[in-house]
Amino acid sequence: MNFSFALAAAVSLSLSTTAIAADAPVIKDRALVKTVDGRKVGFVDRVVRNAAGEPIGVQIIYSGRFVMIPAETLTAAEKGLTTSLTTKDINKL
Numbered sequence: 001m002n003f004s005f006a007l008a009a010a011v012s013l014s015l016s017t018t019a020i021a022a023d024a025p026v027i028k029d030r031a032l033v034k035t036v037d038g039r040k041v042g043f044v045d046r047v048v049r050n051a052a053g054e055p056i057g058v059q060i061i062y063s064g065r066f067v068m069i070p071a072e073t074l075t076a077a078e079k080g081l082t083t084s085l086t087t088k089d090i091n092k093l
Contacts, residue, residue, distance in 0.1 A: 025076035027055050032080030033069065035087050042067075044081070067093045 031044045042060035048068060050056050057068045058081070073084045083090075 025074055025081060027058060027071065027074065027081065031058075032077075033058065033060055033074075034077060034080065034082050035090065036082060036084050037086060039087050041083070041087065041090055062090060069093070 027044065027047050029044050029047065033041050033044060035041055042062050044058045045061055045066070046059040047055050048057040048059060055071045057070045058074065059066050059068050061067075067090060069083050069085065069090070074081045075084070076082075085093075
């Protein structure tokens with residue numbers, strides 16, 4: 001019984017990880033980043049990655065300073081990326 005539960009949990013975890021990876025936007029250097037309300041905030045200066053090589057955020061130059069926008073807030077857009085953050089949120093980063 002415990003084996004069945006462990007197997008079901010492992011399969012569930014691997015499927016959810018695959019689904020998350022499939023939904024992740026392609027992040028490229030110099031991609032335009034816009035806020036959810038359509039304002040241009042900058043271009044990707046650097047993609048920040050974790051030890052496994054997965055993107056965890058992007059660094060942009062915004063108002064003369066480097067700002068890191070978390071990857072989980074990014075979605076693919078027609079031209080570049082859109083963040084779910086507002087301009088007010090980015091000012092706080």
